[in-house]
Amino acid sequence: MFLINCPYCGERDQSEFSAGGEAHIVRPKQPTELSDGQWAEFLFMRKNIKGVQLERWNHAHGCRKWFNMVRDTSNDKIHAVYKMGEKPPIK
Amino acid sequence: MSKNLRIANSKFIDQTSRISFKFDGKTLYGFKGDTLASALLANDIHLVGRSFKYHRPRGIMSCGSEEPNAIVQLGNDPSMTEPNTRATEIELYEGLEASSQNCWPSVNFDIGAVNNFFSPLIPAAFYYKTFMWPANFWKLYEYFIRKSAGLGKSPTQPDKDIYDHRYIHCDVLIVGGGISGVMAAKTAAKNNLNTVLIDDKNILGGTTLFQQNESFKINNSYSNDWLKKEIESLNSLKNLTIKTRTSLAAYHGYNYLLARENLTDHLNINEKKDKIRQRLWKIRAEKVIIATGAIERPLIFNNNDRPGIILSSSIKKYIDYYGVKCGQKISLFTNNDSAYETAISLNNSGVIVNSVVDIRDKTNSLMVKQAEKLGIKIHWKSTVVNTNGYKKINSIEIMKLSDDGVAVIGKKIKEECDCLGISGGWTPRVHLFTQSGGKLKFRDEDNVFIPDKSELNQISIGSCNGDFELDEVIKNSLNSTNKFLNVDNNDYKNLEIISSKEIDKKNIWLLPSDKPMGKTKPFLDFQNDSTANDIKLALREGFKSIEHVKRYTTTGMATDQGKLSNMHALGIIAETAGVKMGELGTTTFRPPYTPLTFGAIVGRNVGEFFDITRKTPIHDCHVEKKAEFENVGQWKRAWYYPKKNEDMHDAVQRESKAARDSAGILDASTLGKIDIQGSDASEFLNRVYTNAWSKLEIGKCRYGLMLNEDGMVYDDGVTTRLGENHYLMTTTTGGAANVLSKLEDYLQTEWPELDVYLTSVTDQYATVSICGPNSKKILSKIIPDLNLSDDEFPHMSYKNGLIDNIKCRVMRISFTGEHSYEINIQSSYGKSVWEKCFEAGKEFNITPYGTETMHLLRAEKGFIIAGQDTDGTMTPVDLQMNWIVSKKKFDFIGKRSLYRSDTIREDRKQLVGLLTDDPKEVLEEGAQIVAETNKKPIEMLGHVTSSYYSPNLKKSIALAVVKNGKKLKGQKMFVPMKNKTINVTITDTVFLDKENKRLNA
């Protein structure tokens, strides 16, 4: 059970949060101009890395804010959390 | 007691308070302080069960949580009985009743024991190999296997006991209250750290608590006396919490741990009453110190499983702690020094020690010399090649080992005994360390895995860290603790420690016998009944990975997770395969460390507390009207309102007819309501719904369909424009929370530039819906100053009104196709508005209707229910709702997906209506639809999604999804059921009032 440092609330138990998959997948600005293949890339393709991964998390039972997290999936170590719209602090 | 197996000198057993208990129906006596196991042994009962596969008699083998054999069923009431408890951990109480578990019909006469004589026919994976084919015979086999294996019996009634959950946050958690744990706790607490010390026994002290031996002294006192004073000194420490009878079950990441505290399991039935039985502690610790000690290993030799063969250290605990002799003529068999400590204890208590059989050539440690001085006979460089005695050991056979240790030589000596203590060395209890993700390293000199690297803020100290000698335990524990806690505790600086040191080490994983291997039974996993031979067979059959061998032979797969067997399994695999044990790796220990009761896991979340129940503000009115309720998510919704003698069908037919003929009333408060405000609110709706919103006038309502990004229908509902920048969105009852989350997600992550604020107001408003040709008249009685003319207040518009001076919003919208109004008012007035509508509607026979009638009425009109007629694979086009998809809008959620090659396919499953040839025949929802009846295999073209008997149309109607359905209108289809085939015709989805005349009736 992680201890997650919500950028708005501070450290809270994992049970207050929900995970939202891979981060930094930007919704295309002009979807109609994309081929089926390009749209499918956005829609379906997600990485599943063993190691450091950038993820979206939501403080669902707290401030309800979405934020991003740098997490090592091999040992669950959370290296950093940062707000939506910000660049990842480490890579 | 036939024999006197109890000695009087135990300090831990209260021999003045006798306790009576029952085992296998026989009344026996023990004392306060006993475990069930120690009391049984005091009554000379060793035989407690049968082995899993061969049904061999098995006896108590240990004194703790690692016990593989003494697994008993607690309680005699089949409704409340508890299976799979360990007799070594059950504290004796007055009236306790227990029985052997793994035997049928009784422990002394066991039908399955015949397996033992056929045992060459039951090799590794016998069950997999034999009973898996033919596959459909498994249910026959399983019945017999289960019955004769007797895997314990489940209680038949709900658990009446109370369980609890609580949280602890602490600076330091110490797991294990042996000597190193006690010293660490004192160090931490004295340095102002908020400290918690837990131990699974009823008192602290571990094995040092009863270690009274010349070879182990601290500051001139026996180690036990010294430790006792240390434990007493803990009482004065204010920031130390001690929890005994508390077993650590799981160690998760981020130092999150679960521990189970037994509060009443040791009390008698009267004392237990109305008390919390077990409490699960959820612990978040800044730092964790693991001090869980070590488990003694058995030795693996022929027939090493007979009742009366007990771990040597357990024999010591039974005599020194419980005052119980495990036998009167005890032999010991060892590869290390610790059996000598047992020999000395037995000797001091007047028990005859026949001899110590030691596989080592010779050794001269302090303790061995002490034993020799007492005249204890030692067979050096020898092994036990066989044991005799069916239900209890009566003799052992000893032979000399060859120099290389792989064979036996010389003459066989037979030694009579009634108990054999075995010691194969020690295995650090690294279970919690590995559960937490820690990596182990292998120490070659004594073949142990010890903690290496961990990502967490934790250390292991004492023998769980591989320190087995008293002086090392003390010194290393202190150093590690001081460093880890960053403190300097001087209390223990100048301790004078006398500690016997083990000088010579020797290990043979599988001890040789004078018989060929195939004729021997060297047991490895006592609980799952697998032998060293099974492991060798698995290797011969090509298994290499320890994880595979483990599953194939089931070694280490029982409820004890191989606490005794794993190291030997690894050793034998390494030896046979010719690899180093360290390279082989080890299997993973998973939580819980010992089995947890379901009660402890669920705590208070049972019955009505299992989940939240949401009730509308009008709920009491429905109860009063004798409504039946259905669960919709967490909501209780009125389903139908049966009158006297009515069943569901009758009630729904009556309600449906009343709603169309005169007036119906529905509690729609559960619909999700989201208040949307901000200067970009219109743009936001444009992006989340498929249709256009910018031109919606203030005061008007519009139906919207929401898609997922993959183009599939997600939710629907009516949204009302309350002001220039203000909307009220409604969602389905079940979808409310998810829709809000989804919208928030888009707002926060994709479109942060939009000035929009979302607020859930589902609970803030009650919604009363009245429908039918008389609804207008009823509303005019309640809000007389509202102009209800169709020009002033047309369909799909809203007005503010006042009911008794309370503001309300009235929407003229319809889910039934009837002229209808929805009154939204602050929740607290919901009930009064409902009652007012009733009063006003009396002259029109206003009829309350539930969700079932609502579903029927909307189906007559062909309106979909998202989640019933859609299943996440339906696009708006599939639903034949092209009209709601804006062609002009540049983008909305899911738009691009509507033009994918798969979504534009013409032959997708599409929503259609179905009429049965026999108008009385009502289809089953979920029934399959086919085009032909006599072809095999037959293609399933679709299924029925909604089906009802319509009292208004006097025929059965249904909605269905059918492949290429749009083009099949008028076609005959078939619905094959178990006993008949129903003929149907594909139709339009709208069955009633295609011209929508009733909306303005």
Ligand SMILES: [Zn+2]
């Ligand atoms: Zn937060």
